Amino acid sequence: MALPLTYNIRSLVVRWKVTLLAIFGIGCVVTVFVVLLAMLAGFRLALRSTGSPDNAIAVQRGSGSELTSFFSGEAADIIAADARVARAAGDGAPLVSREIVIIANLPRRVDGAPTNVTIRGVSPLAFQVRRGLRIVKGRTFKPGLNEVIVGQRIGERVRGLDIGARLSVQKRDWEVVGHFQADGSSFESEIWGDLDVMAPAFQRTGGQNSMTVRLADPATLKAFDETVQADPRFQIRLVQEQQYYEDQAGPVAGSLLALAGFVALVMGTGAIFGAMNTMYAIVAARTREIGTLRALGFSRLSILTAFVVESLFLGLAGGVLGCLLSFAANGYTTATGQTSSFSELAFAFKITPANVTAGILFALAMGFLGGLLPAWRAARLMITSALREA
Amino acid sequence: MAIVDIEGVRKVYHRDSQEITVLDGINLRVPEGEFVALMGPSGSGKTTLLNLIAGIDRPTSGRVMVAGTDLSLLSEGALASWRSHNVGFIFQFYNLIPVLTAVENVELPLLLVRMSKAQRRERALTALRVVGLADRALHYPRQLSGGQEQRVAIARAIVTDPKVLVADEPTGDLDARSAQEILELMETLNKQFRKTIVMVTHDPRAAERAHVQRHLDKGVLTA
Structure with missing residues (x-):
């Protein structure tokens, strides 16, 4: 049977300074990620909401x-x-x-x-x-x-x-x-x-x-x-008007998505190492505790799960913080000059439920990956060695 | 009937290319309901022997039978499950989980047993009553004295009604008065509740409480 969640939550609360640092680190990454997605969503929305579903546009083939x-x-x-x-x-x-x-x-x-x-x-x-x-x-x-x-x-x-x-x-x-x-x-x-x-x-x-x-x-x-x-x-074709303008986003939307992905990858990797470092420190500080739990009969899987869950809590809290911070950019207006018509297209950053969901999932992924190796280490500890730790 | 039956046990550690023999041909039988003290100088192998009896370590060779089970035949997972049902641990430094209250600490081993939350709480409170700490159930370890912490640890050790209690220097971190109280409690558990106790100690006064004293030196039982 798994360890109670109160054990994980209280363990994080007791080490609140380390916990807050890890949450803040993940939160910053999620903020940047969600803001980039909001920029992409705003850009797409500006083009998608251009035109009416009842209309077609006639253009040269x-x-x-x-x-x-x-x-x-x-x-x-x-x-x-x-x-x-x-x-x-x-x-x-x-x-x-x-x-x-x-x-x-x-x-x-x-x-x-x-x-x-x-x-x-x-x-x-x-x-x-x-x-x-x-x-x-x-x-x-x-x-x-x-x-x-x-x-x-x-x-x-x-x-x-x-x-x-x-x-x-x-x-x-x-x-x-x-x-x-x-x-x-x-x-x-x-x-x-x-x-x-x-x-x-x-x-x-x-x-x-x-x-x-x-x-x-x-x-x-x-x-x-x-x-x-x-x-x-x-030589003319008729295209549904909304579709036509949405297609104009093609290269820019692709670039923005690639940028969001790249930034998320680089910063996310850093945040994963940050979370990992925190979790390794947490595992090291609780080595004897882990040894005791194992001696009492908790399986390796229980220990692994407990520490992964703890890391997921860090990720979740960081994700929520990051999403909240990202709302500061919601509605901010900017423009791009690289549409298919080569003209400036102004649009507002739009934080959508999908962006928030993506941010939270990204944070949970960081928490999971950051916690997995330290949790694995905790689960693999020799009971007799762990009990000797101060 | 022997609840602990150890035959020809050797335990060898390897450090780099060096081979260190910690236990060398140990034979030990502990009848059910016995209170045994394992004594000996540091490095004599007492704690290693205790760990083998408790199922948290495995011998290099030989057989360790505890409560009718040959521990060397059990997988890692089965051994963990066996410990949760058959052994109660009492550590020198109590090893309570600092973020859990006294009653939550005592409940921990019961999480491995199929029972309702209410039943779990009731049994944990009963165990705390046995050690005289029911009124401290909601205190955190940091709010308890050393002696009280060790009594909570004893409550945790007995809450699943295990057959064997293993105690590693249970009074080693306590003042004389608290140590006395803990030893009295252990005697009570042995006499009234028929718990088999195997205790490692340096303290001759603690060892006097035991029915039998066994001495180890350089990995060999000498008496």
Whole structure:
């Protein structure tokens, strides 16, 4: 039978200084690990929440992003005329938004260093096609005017994007008339204006980079895409909008995940040795105790289990501490400039239940690995030698 | 009937290339209910012999039969289980677990026996009553005197009602008065509860309490 848990817990409490040091060491590692995961989760969320499940985006086949996609207005007209496209309630116009995307080099608010910002020219129906967009300050742009609205996150990070400011891009001035939110999606890292004004200003007449389409029935997307791809008049594919933006995370998400893994590996290894050192010290200090327990009849397995459990307690406590500390970074906003569109994407660190679970499991793994060898040593002690220890 | 029957036991340790013979051809029979004192100078092999009887060490050769079991035939796990049912330990330095209360210390061996928590607590308290420490049940070892700690250790030794009690210098760390009390308690356990006791001691006054005194010198029983 196993030793009672009170034995383990009280043993840790009695040696509280050593215990706290080990917990703090594991806690620090878990904090870094969870914060890195939160960064990854925030980044993914920003892209995943971009777009609507009812929408599809039409882009040129073979293009990696909207920037490298371009197709003619005639092609867009043919797709928009399809019966599978939803219609506006009043005039029955197809719910599509033809869009152009350009990258502008603007100064960062914090240090003035240049950063790439996506500017998107959208159709008047863009706000109906895309749900969840709302003006939080000022008003939306008026069609036909050199006016833009700015996503809230990029407005906070880039200079000269306050309401009333004039933004100079491609030798033209654009007045900032409003700030908008888009449920934390990547659209909040963009500047939007009227397509019909922007297209000639940015030499993008005769077509668009992409067209977002509201589907009457999202289940028809596959068949619709097959129809579009089979049409020999153009080279276009239709992709579910959320999926399209999530896929844009590919290389960056992979890099962040690799970074989290690498940091976790390096720091985790250190923490495992720290926990191991602590547990070896605990075993050494309790050698006679172990000898006594073995003499009383407790098996080697009982001793091994007792010390592994004790180490798991250390890990668990460190994990809880680390997760609590990591919440200080929750909601912190940062940006990456390495998305597929090469523009800055602002996102908030997001600590999710999955991150916390991963942090706790990581801490338990550190506790387990750190405790295993010392516990093994404790279990293998010769009873007669252990009883002679002071 | 002998509860301890040792035949031709040798115990040899190896240190580097050196061979050290600690016990050399020991033959010892201890009848049930006997109180035996093992005496001898340091390094004579008394504690080693006690450890063999207690089943926490194995002989190099020879046979150790205790309570009808040939200990050399038992696996490591079976030997641990055998100890929990047949032997009670009394150590010189009491060896109580410092983070457990007196009653929790006494309960420890009962964790290896199938019984309910309530039964366990009741038996541990009974054992503490036998040694006169029921009122200290919830005290931690650091809150007890040396003599009281040793009495708790004795309660732990008898709580599973083992056939044999092994005591290694049970009064070695105690003042004269406490030592007297402990020896009286051991005599009571021997006379009233018919416990077989094998005790290692340097102290002639302690040895006088035993029925039989056996002397070891250089690994050989001399008397």
